[in-house]
Amino acid sequence: MINFSFSEFLNSDTAKKNNINNFPDISSFDNLLHLIVFCLQPIRNLINKPIIITSGYRCANLNKILGGAVNSQHLNGQAADFIVKNMTPEKIINIILKSDIKFDQLINEHDKWVHISYNKEKNRHQVFKIK
């Protein structure tokens, strides 16, 4: 079972406010699907609580407005940011690291949310924190 819908990864208040059509191409959809099937749904099953996506796919215009990196994996649907209510990013990351879930990058961003990416070609399994 999949608890996610694509709209959770496409909806953006910033995009709406700026009249940006934040709709991915097929290749980015495919990457989002991999991210959901191999990372987010297994994490959802493991934690057994709602995963709230705070940022998923970002088209170039949206990424620019949000100040994202020019090579951000959000640009091709490989990355998502999320929170889980009443759980710190540190705790979430520790749970993921104890599992066999594969990922490209797992980042604790400012102790506020978790960034996770999945690359169907090659996963680097990098874990770090941005202060």
Ligand SMILES: [Zn+2]
């Ligand atoms: Zn991110």
